[in-house]
Amino acid sequence: MEDLLRSLRNLGLGAPSPSQLLELLDTDEEVQKRLAQLLSLSSVLDGEGGEEGGAGGAAMMMGQDLLEEAVNALLDNFRKTLDRQREVSKKETTTKAPTKVKLAPRTALLARQDAALKRAEQQRQEAGRGYIPRLVVDGKASYHSKRPLASLKRISCGDLNLAPRRYEGAYLLCRVMTPLLLYVGVTFIVDDPSGAAIPVSISHFTSDINQSQSSVSKLLPLGTVLAIREPFVSLDHASRAGPCTGKAAMGIRVDSPTDIVIVEEEDRLLEGVEWKEDLPLSSCPPSTSTVWLRDGFLSRQLRQGFSPPAQPPSLSAIRETIEDFIAFGRPGAAYRELCAARRLALVGNESLKDVEARILYELRAWSGAKDAFASTSAQGSSEGGPDSLRKDTDFAVPISELSPVQAAKRTERRLASESAGLTDEEVASIYFASSGHSPNPRLDTSEYIGPVQVRDIPGAGRGLVTTREVQPGELLLCCRSYGSAYPSDPESLGSPILRLNVDNGVVSTTSQVRAQTNLIHALVDRPDMLAVPVLGLTAGPSMDYSRFVTEPYPLRARMELDPKKAVNEYKSLDVDAAYVDGVLRFNAFGPAQAPASSHSHKHVEESQGELGRSTQPHPLPAILNHACLPNVSSVFFSNIVTTRALDVLPEGTEIVHQYVRGETPFPIRTAQLSKHGFECACSLCILDRADGAEASGRRARITEGESRAVFERSRLLFKSVKLAEVGSTDASLAGEVKEAHEDVVEALKNLRERIDETYSASSKTFPKERAQLKPEVFSTLDRQTRHLALFSGDIDVVLDSAGDALRCVGAQVASQDGKGQILDKLPRLHFDPSIDLVLFVATFLQNRRLKELSLRWVQAAYHAHQAMVGGGQAVFLHRWKSDSVAPALELWLS
Ligand SMILES: [Zn+2]
Structure with missing residues (x-):
């Protein structure tokens, strides 16, 4: 992709538009031809055209022809790259006799990584704040380990001598020896105790793909010891995390980031381990606090029985760690760290109340949050702005920006609307906030679950039915999405992501890839709250059900808030990234059709086509089955969806909404629904x-x-x-x-x-x-x-x-x-x-x-x-x- 963009630029042409990016991945020859025409034509219109247009028509035409030919050649080249990628992917799944590989020398790998980092930095500077699409590939096979580290046997790089191959029942102990190269996932070099080195790439490492190399490298600082569970050695390890170049390179490919375990110094795994080689010097500064996919030090200490450090962390260090967790969207880890600090008597029960309040608020534990905010404001520990909230921005202003008094008031309202639903005034607030200044706000409401329950529906899996008679217009659900992603989020703005599945041609876009990462990280942070709601959904007809599908489906996602249990019983979840992808594909709602945009600001999102879509995982509303003729109306307000009855619904009626619009003609509707693998039997x-x-x-x-x-x-x-x-x-x-x-x-x-x-x-x-x-x-x-x-x-x-x-x-x-x-x-x-x-x-x-x-x-x-x-x-x-x-x-x- 980068090569193609550079070549286009050299011809004086701009980058392809969002919809053209998708056409780049289309294998249809006609599409490619037209694309070449459009790409080459756009320069004439945008460039020299203008005032002198019309003069020298013949010469212009000549130029145009040549230009088109050149663009055609570039596209052809790009297609060849994709073809090579396809071949490698095929080899990975069909090869019976894996290739014996020789590990590259350490110094060569280090030099290569260094050059790649420099190149990425240079590209970043060249493009400035411009638009740099990123292309990665995906394929049929995806791996994730389900076995605990303790049950695996240790191997070293020298044992990894066949590719492609998954080393089942084994783990590789290794050390991060270079800064991370961030593209869509990350790529870096590790070495094992013997000094042998190998490249590693991890998908879904972070959803903030715009962060700097140094800040991403702080998440896995140099020298961090890792255990990679059941590693997969790929012929082309970097293609899913790094730029798709068509040049295969052997290395370890980690599809699900939960396969990585960060090993503590105190861990028994490291007993008797000696590292032969010194780490190379690097400009990446060592960092003390890492919050990437693991709990804080204190909660790990309590759980794993490590001996306490000679110098316990100070109150301010503890606060900083917990604040980091909150900032990284990890309230679960923040809660456990706070509980652990209190149990170890490093923090009094009455201190850090402000932090506690925010954690509980994030965990939607309104009543605990309300008490904590109230006691903070009683202590007068922090000053805030005016106490009267501006109503229209109420739902768009994050809780962290409010004074304790304001926050306590808001929490009280959340508590009330969780049991009573939203008032008209509140709906108006979320409506105006969702159509307001920020293009994609995350609105902050409580969730309301009306008179409904989850029940098995014969022939249609689970569904939601009414528990009493409801009247037209009655609010049945108001739900907030988990891990939503918008293409215009600052974390990816200007860098649209395309992920091409080379085996089936399916393309995933920015918000799908990022929502997948967000969900994986949220599942690790709050497994007890989210595992069943998210992984208990089906991931499409071609995927086996996860074990969570058999569990009773909860109406509300709740976290265990017993301080002792939360710390002791926490167990990180092994997340299958491919399953999460399926869950999103079949359950997340595509373009948020905000009611506010249906009129005056028509098709704001659609103007960017497929790449402009947001991805909103709404677990409970996803349980609703489809009918082309719905009996409820589901309406989106940014990350919120409300569901209201359209008719009198007697007790026990299944509520059904539209996955596709019922007014679409039958043959088109049927085709649109076919991916869900059911035949609609609604009255229409x-x-x-x-x-x-x-x-x-x-x-x-x-x-x-x-x-x-x-x-x-x-x-x-x-x-x-x-x-x-x-x-x-x-x-x-x-x-x-x-x-x-x-x-x-x-x-x-x-x-x-x-x-x-x-x-x-x-x-x-x-x-x-x-x-x-x-x-x-x-x-x-x-x-x-x-x-x-x-x-x-x-x-x-x-x-x-x-x-x-x-x-x-x-x-x-x-x-x-x-x-x-x-x-x-x-x-x-x-x-x-x-x-x-x-x-x-x-x-x-x-x-x-x-x-x-x-x-x-x-x-x-x-x-x-x-x-x-x-x-x-x-x-x-x-x-x-x-x-x-x-x-x-x-x-x-x-
Ligand atoms: Zn139907």
Whole structure:
């Protein structure tokens, strides 16, 4: 990748755009050709083009041809690199007779690493703050050790003489002898006691890939003694952690960072071990506190019975270690270290209360955190800002930035909303915080688990069912993700990650790779809290279930907070990185479709394509099964998802939400769902299947193909219409304009009839159900309603048309003469377009001076909004207020 970027730069071309990066990995020749064209063309447009454009056309064309040829050659070269990588990967899994390898001499390895570090530093400087994509590869085989170190026998580098091979039942004792080279994972050189050296690479070492070499090297300082459990010696060890260059080099490849055990000086493993060679001198300063994937010294000491150090650490040193853990997102280790320090009587029960409060807060132990904050503020140990929090930033401001009094207050609120759910005001806060200044804030809420429980669902694994009857709009879940990652996080900004699985062609992007790392590290930190919620999820049809899948699935992830048990019983988890990858692939939610972005800031994330997606692991919501016709609406607010009932759900009803949008045509939906390995049997799919493949295929072609042209005509006609005046005067359209509208209505009617024909089989078998559900017809009726409102004098015609449209997506529209709610049942598909239509009708009625009826339609839109999103008036207005519907909304507000 780096070579390709440099060569492009030398030709005066820029780096490929995010979507082009993905095309680089596409094996389709046509895609490659077009890519070469685009890459070479972009220079003409961006570069010399401009003012002199048009002059010397022929010469330019010549230049363009040559340029394209050159780019083609570069892409070809890049593809060859990938092909070589594919070959090596194949060799690793199929070779029966591994190659006998000779270890490279120590000095050669050291020189090589030194050069690589210098090169990386130089590249970093060259690119400045520019955009440097990083490419690594992945493959079918992935390893992780499940055996405890004590059960393994020690081997040395000299025993590692075959590659590729996994050395089962053995561990390699070795020492870090160079600084770490950070790319996506890390690569460095180790030596064993005999002085023999070998390169090692570790995947998922850190998710902060923008940190400097010296700060990453502090995580495993020079001289750190490691035991690598059941090492895998690869022909091409660095390809998963370091740049994909197509040049294979033998070394140890660690796929799951939990295979690395940091060995203490006091450990029996080191008895009688003598290191033959001295460590090379290096510029990397030795560091005393390392927090990488292990507990603090005191908690290790208590657990493993090491003899206490002659000089116990000072209070400030203990505080520093614990603060480091909190800063590294490791509240579990912070908690254990604090408990250990208290048990060893190095810290009094009343000191470090402020730190304790923050740890408990991070662990979502609100009531303990509240007490600790309260006692901190009583001691007056630290001063903070003003005590009144600004409401709109409440959920976006981290707890560490609040004064103890503020923090105690907030914790109290978290405690309250954990049992009562979010108020409208709180939903409005998270809504505005998620659409606010920071592109991807991590919002801080408590989790609310409503009247639901986990239950086995025949034929569908586990699912969530209601424990009592719930009403439309009732909040059932409010959950926060664990280990979420956004492409725009500072830890990776400017360095998008691409990981190509050379065996199956699947590409993982920045947020997937980083969320995987985050989760692995969180699992090591809080195994008792997260192992079942995360590893108890399925990792896709091709992966065997983890042992955690058989355990009862918890509604809430909780950590053991008994000070003694937490320290003594902590056991680091052996995490299978590939399983975590599967869990994310099949359970994490892709682009956060924040309700705030659905309107005004449309497609902010989509503009970056696949690479712009965030990865949000939400364990409990992931337990929900799918239905194309959902009975709840799940809405994302940054890292938070809320789930609300769309209908009356009797006790024992399974709640189901959409993995893919139900209004998508059946054949496309089925294809999108196929990766999950189940056949959807929701009521909509039953109907669609009854129509047969030919009819549903024809329907898809009509809605995805020919209807586009009609909709486009409709849109163009509406461009010149002032919506605020729709329907205000009877049939006032000029003759030919009116004709144009009538024409479109005729075309829409035609489309609708052709779509309707495709429902004929299901309409015979399920007449009642199909009459209520024709999602593909919605858009034609929606457009028709708008045209009719313009030129038809008859209000009932417009209302009937709107009513028909809403019925097609599962809503039930009450009769117009009643005084009650307009929507007896909420729409179950086309959520936002339905609300938009209801507001359009309200505006039309208002312009017709039918104020009372108009109010009822606005009320219906508000009711639907509240049931789906919540947040009250403020959010409703922010999402829907526009010039066109303003008159109706203003009337409603007054
Ligand atoms: Zn379905």
